[in-house]
Amino acid sequence: MDYQRVARWRTKNASGILVTVSDGLAFWRKVGIDPIRIETSAGGFLTLRCYFSGSPTFLGSLGRIDVIRTERALARWLAMEGATGHDLARASTWPRIVDRARAGDLEIVVDVGDDPSFGPINNSYSPDFVADRLTQGPCNVDIYDVADARKLLADVAQWAGDDKARRMLADSHPLGRLLSQLSQRTPRMAQAWHPSSRVPPRQAIATEAEQFRELVNDLRARFRVHPEGRS
Template sequence: MARPSIVPIALTLDDRTGYTLWAPPWEEDGEEWQAFLGNSEGETAVVHLFPTPAALAAYCRTSTDHDLADHPVWPVVAGLGAADVTPDDDHRYDLDGVYDVVADNPDRWAVEELAATFEMTGRLAECCDTAPDDEDDDEDETAFESVAELMAAPEVAMLGLGIDAFVGRAGEEAWIRLGGTVDELWEDVLEELEEHLDWTGAGTVDPDDYPPAAESAAVVDDGADLDDADVDDAVPDTAAPDDADETGARDDTRGDDTAAAAVPTSTISSSSRLSADPAAVAAAAGFWEGVGILPVEVVVPEGAGLTLRCYVEDAARFLGADREVFLFHTPAELTAFVRGEEDHDLTEIASWPEVAETGTTPLPVDQDRYDLVEVADVLAEVADGAAGLVDHSVLVQPVEGVRDLAEYAGLTRVEELLGTGTPLGQAVARAERDPRAALRAEDAARLTGPWDELVGEVSAALVFRD
């Protein structure tokens, strides 16, 4: 099992977003555990939620009276700032938005979002379910009957197979059945969860402190990098008394048949330069996926740029020419080029006329952002002592982008650096096999040089256009 870690997450429910921490399953003394920032002692187990990452960070600095207090990496988490406990986009779960997702036609983002949301719902139920086991009954009692029924639905299990499970006639019917299951159960699921969500942050905040969900997202996007004074002032000092219980009750998840999701544990913020409203990105995604040409963001030391990419017979092809990829600093600059007359390698794609005429802004989804600078920063921080906060999954998505760029530009040196016998190749293979495996300081130090060389090779094939 991977090294123990703690991940910031955000939950949106009833038009408010709360921030908390989740410890994915880890093994200790031969047993498997998982936990949330909350308290499972007493009649009702609760998960503490906070209106801002700053309020969450302040609580972590001052309190040990919770279920994560004896987690192996809690001493590290207790010293983190607001930016470090701000969830990335992969760990934001919009429980309010489930109805809207199932009401639309399925695409890969909808399937992935529902799969992640339902899995986190199941995790919350597992940790908050304190119903006693009855050895005389064939089935254990649970306080989350609707959650259990939802997770047992075949259509929910199909979400783990990706979008391929919902294509064709049979897939369309499965999606319709999934919508029916959500209509029948989701309201009851939310009622069961709500009883266990503490919107007072263990008494440190007031529920009225929560802004509307959309406003909360905008505040976090614009100001996550708060200084220490901001964090210290975010909530009152609620340090636990000297005799506070630091054992922290944890949920025993032995025997759980649901496989744990492979989730990144990096607390280092992305250096992506493009800021866009998630709703706008989702709205634009339908057009770009429909034409089969997707906006892509690439971040290298020279800057961040947008381009377009498609696949022709499974080979990546970019907006560019002569094995050079054209990058643009803004969506507006990319749009202006697309509407121009200059020849390039995408003009012969059948759907290109639709792209040239569209008014849809080219906004990349998170899966099509490749931040090569962030990887270099992560490797440097891990080598400098941040081991335990980052796992191998940090390599997966950037390397996918690198391989596409190298294939298009004919960068043979990149393929050599990613060969199976090289340090980078071995690390990438580990990331694909076991993404939650912790990245050790010695691993990061060994990868820094090869990664810098790889980024240099890729950067040479990128041309920033005015």
């Protein structure tokens, strides 16, 4: 397969505006399963995720996520070892993915655009980056990065049955409450962390920053990394 080939489809985004998407991206939207990229301090990893009746399900099993570093390697793995033996194999559209992978026509495309049904989406996540920025203080964190990282961690926790992570990410927990505030940038938060405040911002969230780093480390520990094989 020529991975540089870009056939394109015209569709409407959430605002009713015609947009152009590649045929590879159109395929993933049709089957309802998303390739996602997770950037870590050890580099980027690719995997798949979908939602069964609103519940997240990842490429993996028993709380371990199957990840591979490159698009080509993931497509090859799905055609062979990854064709069965994981939670996504029960998806009704899974055979279409395996068939396309075995034919050499599966293009791994991470969606970071507009979905015609759900609006703007981003399937690329950088939880390590957010953890690093949190240690520098709340004003150093991008609100969208925070929201995306929290969503990824929450999805994994729900799928894996991780009660500790779900409890820490809930709004009733100091960490979850902080992440909500960072995502909203509330006036009350801005006043509390103003430079004139008696408590330096970095110290004010030191415990929560450490807890977030712990969740990110737990996420990486779930990775089941597969070799890339031939190029």
